Amino acid sequence: MSEHAASAHVAHQFDTAEQQKNASVMGMWIFLVTEIMFFGAVFVAYAIYRGKFGDAFTIGTHLLDLKRGTINTLLLMSSSFTMTLAVLAARQGRRSQITTWLVTTLLLGAAFLVIKGFEYSAKFDHHLVPGPNFHIEQALAAHVHETTATSGADAHQADSHFASLLKTTDLKHVQMFFAFYFTMTGLHMIHMIIGMGVLVFILRMAQQGRFGPAYYNPLEVTSLYWHFVDMVWIFLFPMLYLLGRH
């Protein structure tokens, strides 16, 4: 009975459902390789300039919102986890759970975008967008206010180190850091929005009961894409928010 259901989903060019699944997954992996090259190029450029202008980039790192970045990382990793559970639910034939986990994934992704929106908005307000209006005075004032609010010997020590960094660094390269910040996080955000759009389609398919142990290829390849977007953030967050934080 299940074999009949499986054969109904197999396209004419494939001999078996498993061959069809392997072909779909392989196709998505080839696409992900191109995405690795896409993001890899920007990451390498960032690494080169980080090496050249380390102090200015460290200042840039300190001006980023670490709290929001960390929350975003937790949200995205959780969404990867719930996406995996959605695929597992499809494998085990628990159809209602596919929908539940997909909705959870979408909500976590949406929360990520909302927090990112607040983060960007703060950057716009502080004139940290590269261009003719870029200057870091306002952001620096906000940063100093933030570090003095969290009182303690460690905060004071870090603050004086940061202050000495400000005196000795050519600040014009901080704009380069923010060019990279907006490019990398912006590209990642676009990928996430596209991923969420695809997830909405997959959710509709799941609600129509089209996924089960015999056939869940669209869900599988979408989950691969979603995990890749998470993987990019796993590299992006430490490189932008954590390097030089000490």
Next chain:
Amino acid sequence: MKETNAKSYVVIFAILIALLGLNFALSQRDLGCWGPVVTVGISCVQAFLLGAYFMHLRESPKLNWVFALSGVFFLAILVAFVVTDNAGRASQQIKSPVSSWELPENVTLPAPTQPAK
């Protein structure tokens, strides 16, 4: 193909969060030139776990591993060529003429030769 169950996914997720915490904690310490190495290294471990378990590479045909690792291979080529190219470039900014009419400071042209009559 061995299939992963929900409990394994929970364990892997916990490990991923723990590695994030470790990355966060280590970033607060001054590790000198090892800082970026440690940071990216921990991210690589997280990426491997994500790929092997969440992306089902562990239970996929070996061909999928070939494609996934080929991405890393081509990235390695990209990194190697960009870094070595950059390392071989001038470390100081070369002062170039403002316009094509101006020569750099330390260059003088030879005196013009008289044309034969």
